[in-house]
Amino acid sequence: MRRTTFLLVAVVTLSPLGAADTQNYEQTSETPTVDVSFNHDIRPLLSSRCFACHGPDPESREAGLRLDQAHGDEGAIGIAIEPGLIDDSELWNRITTDDESMRMPPPDSHLKPLSQKEQQLIRRWIESGADYQEFWAFAPPRNPETPNVKDKRWSDQAIDRFVLRKLEANGMSPAEEADPRTLVRRVTFDLNGLPPTRDEIRRFVKAYSKSPETAWEKLVDDLIARPQFGEHMARHWLDLVRFADTNGMHKDFYRNHVAYRDWVIRAFNENLGYDDFLRYQLAGDLYPEPTKDQWIASGFHRLHLIIDRGTALPEESHVKNVLDRVTAVGTAFMGLTVQCAQCHDHKFDPITQKDFFSLYGFFNNIDADPETNPRETVEGLQQPFVRFPTEQQQVELDRLDVQLAQYKDQLQGLKASIESLEKQANNEAATDEEPEQPTRVDDSLVELEQEQVALEKRIQRLSRQRDTVERSVEKAMVMKERDEVRETFVLIRGQYDAPGEKVDRDVPGFLPPLKISSELASRMDLADWFVAPENPLTARVAVNRLWQSFYGVGLVKTSEDFGNQGEVPSHPELLDELAVSFIESGWDVKALVKQIAMSKTYRQASDASPEQFKSDPENRLLARGPRYRLDAEMIRDQILATSGLLSTKMHGPSVKPPQPDGLWQAVSMTGERYVPDSGESIYRRSIYTFWKRAMPPPQMTILNAPIRDACIARRERTNTPSQALLLLNESEYLLAARHLAQATLNKPIDQRLQFAWETVTTKLPDTQEVEILEKLLNDLTDHYQNHPDLASDLCRDLSLDAPSAEAELAAWTVICNTLYNLDITKTKD
Known part of the structure; x- marks a missing residue:
């Protein structure tokens, strides 16, 4: 055996596995009946404790050892691990030694040593052959066979069979179905973000008493068909893409993204396929003749924070903007922390710095000035933006343009006549002779000057009319490619002014290769790559976030990170089944929503005994229904809805509900004051509330809404006195x-x-x-x-x-x- 002294050091703490995964940790070396899975049990331990110094990043790698791979020059097998031979495996010796100078992780790393249960998992894995597996999230999802279960009467749906198999394996049974009043409230919140009305409650209870399944399916179909469905689903997406109404940073000027928000709502209501939902946002501007929706959706690339002119150099601003776009794409569509590779190779996932900047190249070519002066923008719109006048608006604008052109021509003629007459007062005054007809010339000049004033007023009036019509025209900030392609370089240590190796547009090498349609890879090629069936991430990431919106936690708890530092899925085969069926359905979002809502798993009562709650506090085994505090927007909208005040008006400019005077004073560098709206506007749903990044609505952030300066895939839920004070x-x-x-x-x-x-x-x-x-x-x-x-x-x-x-x-x-x-x-x- 070739032995090498090595370090098992990391700078992060152990990522806790879900309660569903802790069952394996209860086993000992004397209970070999429980299999040890490298992906499920071992990789999370090695990633959290070891990969920082023995992982993908060669710059931080110690002693020429990689514990993230089995073979190769620095692979673990033969250096640190001898399959089947525990005493000859340096990994085992180092994690169990009493000698502090040899123990891994070292005491000065401030990491807890591996517990006895964790050590026994590693021991059993080595003794069973130390089998390395391909990382689950980087292998294409495959449709698993529907499992056999003991209690076949509970349900024949795929979701329920996968859940029940895990429950039965742990000696558990599903909870009883919740009562109809609980069910109607739960599903109405989950599909519309609002509570049911008393009439809706009573109709459902009556129908449920006659035929539960028929009543339930009818209710689910009805809720999915309502316009409130799109408003609720869009809210989760706006968190993910850091939608806001201001630039953020320094002066935090207004930025108009209303068209993008309204498009997202429409996309969910119209059930736009998730593949096109992705394509439109990544490459909507690259369609041969982009539709209005495709143009608007490309505004996804314009949602990043913007630095004010004069605060940073243009080159630095540009780099920051592109870095933000890559991070957003990585979080929203890949579920990976790609941004960790902008300064060096990723320490935990196989993403190199070159991979990062190859992705960067796709978003490095926007035709926009990174130093647009927000004070010079039109209606909060920064170039490039596109106008979408209606037919009536265009007819009116054309009419006004024709009239203005005619009046301006007349004005030019008047000015010429006046100038001619003025030259003729002047010439006569220069001679000694008395003018023959001074009154006629003076009268004509006065008359023309009066006509000029009247014409100028008419032009001003028509210009104001045109401005009014123009302001009513829908506009949207969009993505637009430069004609001359900007070259992309690896930025040394991520510094904007330190270009290194030139790179071509491409995707990370550990994922399926990119297929390009022309000489230069485009964002459309990238979008097609994302929705290709062989891409292992896109469908999994999407269905996991949707599951999270029902249960408060995804099948993968770390919905923002499917990499090595993320958590393993509580039900990996169920995740794959949902991902494959999602793709095969044509990326049908509403069908997936209905599939989850119709499951018996979702309809369980949320009651749990103290023992059940203690053994599985986060409900990772899904032995009961979901129970968690509502999001801030749902709490506010519920109060407005049940009081009878909620406005049902959809779309349009963001609104400002009443807030304390001087709310923005502490964060404003321009003397900007918060001026609340009045009337119906203050009772609109929370998705339409004006979102200032420097000072978001307090009634939202106090209840854990993000400030929208970064992409957030899941919200935290806290319980604080300030929340009670707010609601009271x-x-x-x-x-x-x-x-x-x-x-x-x-x-x-x-x-x-x-x-x-x-x-x-x-x-x-x-x-x-x-x-x-x-x-x-x-x-x-x-x-x-x-x-x-x-x-x-x-x-x-x-x-x-x-x-x-x-x-x-x-x-x-x-x-x-x-x-x-x-x-x-x-x-x-």
């Missing part, structure tokens, strides 16, 4: 509570509590809940009757008949506000 005290939410209170007071007295409770929670209150609310209502009514000034403050903009009416409304307002703050209201179960 936000003026917009108090107004909504009062509006619901007014609707409640229109009901018969004996129906009011049930009406409010059902409207907000979808459920019916039980006896104890009614008793608690009645006591609270009585206490509040007494309180406001004894403190009429407080009641008047809550009702100050209303005209009520008597102080008693104010006290009653104030009491019910607080009751409704309390309902909005219940855990059941803020949580999807």
Whole structure:
């Protein structure tokens, strides 16, 4: 055996596997019946502890050892591992030694030593032959056979069979189906981002009692067909592509991407195939005759942050913009941290720096000035942008252009006549002779000058009319290629002013090769490569994010990272089955959504015993239904919807709901102030809320919405006091509570509590809940009757008949506000 002293050092901590994966860690070396998988069990350990110094990056590689591959000059077999011979394997000796000077990872690396369970996994793997496997995410998905299960009565759907097999292997059974009220609330939120109405609840409960499967499928189909479906699905995508209404950076000027946001909503509602959804965004401008949607979708490349003129050199700004585009493509479509290879080879995944800049070349040729002055932009649009006038708008613009051209010609003629007459006052004044007809010349000049003034006013009026029409024309920032192709170089250490080796456009070498349609690879070639059936990442990444939108966590928890540092799938064969069926369906998003929603897995009750929750807190085994706090937008939209205030208006300019005065003052370098909208605008869905990167809406970010300066594939969920304070005290939410209170007071007295409770929670209150609310209502009514000034403050903009009416409304307002703050209201179960 060739032995070499080597280091097993990493600079990151162990990525925890999901609860579904921890079952293997419960085994010992005396229980060989459980197989050890390199991809599932061993690679995550080596990646998190070892790859930083013994992985793909040659610059940081120690002792000529690669633990990420078996063979080759620096492969692990024969250097650190002797298959089947544990005592002769240096890897085993180093991770188990008591000698701190020899132990790996070293104590000064600040990493925990491998636990005994982790060590035993590695031991069993070496003893069983130390078999290396191709990394699961980089192999094309294959359609697995539907598994056999013991309980064939539960379901015959593929999703359910894969889930049930894993449950049965762990000695578990699926939960019972949730009650119909829970189901209708869950699926309405998941497909529309809104709660069901009381009428919708009751219709479904009645239909479900007669034929559960028929009622469920009809409900799912109805929700998918609603326009609110696109609004909800688009919200997840806008997180992913860091959509915002401002540039970010420094002065954070307005940038107009309304057309892109509205296109995303339409794309989901019209069920644009995901392959075309991707193509339009990557290469919409490269179609022979791009449609409006294709042009608009190419604005995906314009969503990056923009540095203000004078803040950085043009060359630096350009590089930053392209780097951002590559990062966005890597996150959105590849599910990889490609940006980690911009300064050196990736330390964990087989992406070289040359691979990174080969991808960079596809996005390095935009025909745009990296130093556009935001103060000189048109309606927040920075070149290049495209106009999309309607037929009526174009007719009106043409008419106004013709009139303006005629008037301007007349004006030129007038000016010439005036100039001629002025030369003739002047010539006569230069002689000693008295002019024969001074009055006629002067009168003619005055008359022409008056006609000039009138004509100039007419031109100004028509110009204003034209400007008004032009402002109403839809416009979109787009991608556009330069005629002269810009060369691409590897940037040494990622520095914009340190070009190294020249590279051609290409894809990472460890993935299927790129097929090009002409001499120079194009973004369209890249888009076709992404949606080719042999691409191992695109479909998996897409279906995993969609699964995440239902369950709060993907089959791969790290939906932003399918690489070695990401987590292995909880159900790898299910992920592949969904990916293959997605491709075979023609990349049909709505069909995939329906497939997930129709599964028995999705319809399980979310209840869990303390023991079940402790053993699988994140529900990675899918032994119960999804339960987690709603996203910020869903909480706000739910409050507006149940109060009766929510506007159903779709599309159009972003809106500014009421916020504290001076909200932007702390981040503005230009004296810009936040000016809220009024009327219907302030009650529109949260997807239309104006998103300033330097100061996003606080009621969104307090509840974990990202600030949209980077691509976010999954949101964090925290539980903080500030969230409770927001929901209790936000003026917009108090107004909504009062509006619901007014609707409640229109009901018969004996129906009011049930009406409010059902409207907000979808459920019916039980006896104890009614008793608690009645006591609270009585206490509040007494309180406001004894403190009429407080009641008047809550009702100050209303005209009520008597102080008693104010006290009653104030009491019910607080009751409704309390309902909005219940855990059941803020949580999807």
